[in-house]
Structure formats: structure tokens, C-alpha cells
Amino acid sequence: MKIDLTDTTAGKVNKALVQGRRAIGTPAVGMVLTLVIVTDEENAYDALKAAGDASHEHPSRTLVVIKRVSRSPRDRTVSRLDAEVRVGADAGSGETVILRLYGEVADHADSVVLPLLLPDAPVVVWWPVNAPLDPAKDPLGALAQRRVTDTYSSEQPVRELSARADAYTPGDTDLSWTRITPWRSMLAAALDQVVCEVKAVEVEGEEFNPSCELLAMWLADRLDVPVKRSLSAGPGLTAVRLDTSEGAIALDRADGSLATLSIDGQPDRAVALKRRDTAELIAEELRRLDPDDTYASALRFGVERLNASAAPAPAAAEPAAVPAAAAAQAVPAAQGSEPPAKGEPAVEAAAAEAPAPEAAAKEPLKKRAKAT
Secondary structure (H helix, E strand, C coil): CEEEECCCCHHHHHHHHHHHHHHCCCCCCCCCEEEEEEECHHHHHHHHHHHHHHCCCCCEEEEEEEECCCCCHHHHCCCEEEEEEEEHHHHCCCEEEEEEEEHHHHHHHHHHHHHHCCCCCCEEEECCCCCCCCHHHCCCHHHCCEEEECHHHCCCHHHHHHHHHHCCCCCEEEHHHHCCHHHHHHHHHHHHCCCCCEEEEEEEECCCCHHHHHHHHHHHHHHCCCEEEEECCCCCEEEEEEEECCEEEEEECCCCCEEEEEECCCCCEEEECCCCCHHHHHHHHHCCCCCCHHHHHHHHHCHHHHHHHHCCCCCCCCCCCCCHHHHHHHHHHHHCCCCCCCCCCHHHHHHHHCCCHHHHHHHHHHHHHHHC
């Protein structure tokens, strides 16, 4: 059932929800949370479809906030709220309200959303695109226990990770992190099968893929070993290789669907590791509403620190060779002594005149002691 409301208010939307439930014969509210989706008109359909599929596992009231851009200065001065209420089969296993905000009311979306939240139920806010740099300080994000972003949708995903780390607040999460849950589970299970010490790790995947960076940062943070980031044609993550004291462990997925787990001394095994759609990712995030401390620790490890740990240490500069004749002439000149006699080896004379290294090192300390 669909109810369209033009130039309406939050109170009228609430009345339409009650009317719709009575019309389909389900006056009771059996939803477990409120999911607020903040998006634009272009991405609203895909986000709403994903939320509808996830509602079969998590019945919820879904509020879609679309801030419409006014085309003319006159339109910007006119504030209006249009709403579309969906209940029953048109809303999955919950209720859906699509809110389109025009004019100044778009700057006060939290005032529109607040009266529509389910009482005594957790709130999750999801930005499929154009997420704020600090979701917890956003007016809508301040209403939620969990704030879901997607770094992959930004223009500079890897750089966005640094901004997310600086602004992290307990309750923040990212779908780029959710995408690597099967990888983390499989790697942890592989290490449980072998008693070994991990020496180095290589993570291979697409360039500018934040999931690859997050997996590398998680491994570097947990294992405290150098992690090398390699590039491939994708799709997404393609391989993780661990160099251990008992041999190599590799998880290789070249086609984005089926992976091969290789452990030295054991036969290779095929592992289902398909790339999941957005509905599965959102459903996973809605299963837990407490802060994700593991994500916070991996995010704060930092991309810069990851690159620094993987870079080889610079080689120590070798002292420049000094010709024996030059050394023989430099020492007497510096000390005011006579040059070595004819027929006397120049190198031996220089060595005899030069102070011992230990004495040279202790000499400044003796001078400072006398001065004090």
C-alpha cells in the first residue's frame, strides 16, 4: 500500500503510517529498529532496494531522506516536505517513508526525522554516498547509535580512510570494512590450523580499493609484521600471502567468486568467497549495534604507517674512502707535528699520530667535566 503526501508535515506522515497499518490489518508495530538512509535521487532506488532486502532479516522502519536541490532562487526560499508512505508488501517486512525535502527544510532534516523514529528502538543512519567527514557530528548522525558510511563511493577512497580515522567515534563503521569479513574469518581459521610465527604479509588487490587497505592495516595491527600492498587488475581483493616459520599460507581469489586456500604440507582447498551485494552488507551491519573496536584499531593504524612499515629500511651510508697519502698529510697538519720521515710508511705514521677511537669519544666528556 502506498500513500502520497504533498506539502505535508511529520505529524501527517505519522497518521498515514497508522492508517496504512490498519488498512492492511496489522495495527501492531513489530519492527526492531529505525534505519535512516541519507542519499540523493540518483542513488535512492538502489539504497531502498538493498534496505528492503535486508528488512527480511531485520524488520525496520526505513526513512529515506532525499534533499532536493532547488533550481532557482525563488524555489530556494520555499520550504516543502513531500512524503511517500509504504506499508505491507510494498515495504518488505517493515515500513518505508520516502521524505523529499525542499528549500530551507533540507538544512533541518533532523527535525523532520525525529518525530518519525520508533520509540525505544535503536537508530542506524546510512549514507550510501556523500557521507559527512564526521558522521557523529552530523545532525542526523547524532540521533543514531550506529553510523554506516561507504568509503568506496568517495572520489579518493584511500585518502578518505585517514579522514575517517581522525574523526572516528564509537559507533562508526564502513561498508568497505564489512566487505572483508569473510577474508578475515578465513585467514584467522587458516592460522588456527598451523602453529607458526608470521614473518611478513602481502595483500594483493585493486588500486584505490579501501577494503584492500583496511585488510592490510588489520593484519599489520594484529600481527605486528611488515605488510606489503601489491596491485592487481581485480576484481576487488585478489590474494593474501603470509610468510610463516612453517611455510607459506596463501588465499588466492582471481575471479571474485571462488578462492583457493594453500597451506604448506596440506592439500589445496577451494573456498567460497564471492563478492557480496549491498543488501548482505547492510544486513550484517544491522546484526550488531555496539561499537566495533576491531575496526577502530585497524582504522587508526593508518595508511601512512602501513606504507612506512612495508618500505625497506634505507641502507647505512658507507664512509668515504680516504687516500692513504691524504690521511698522512692531514693528521700532521691538524696537530702541528712534523711530516713522517723519508722511507717511513705514511699510513703507519698517520695511525700513530691519530688518537684511539675510545679516547676521542671520551675526550669531550672529560672537557665538560672540567668545565663544570
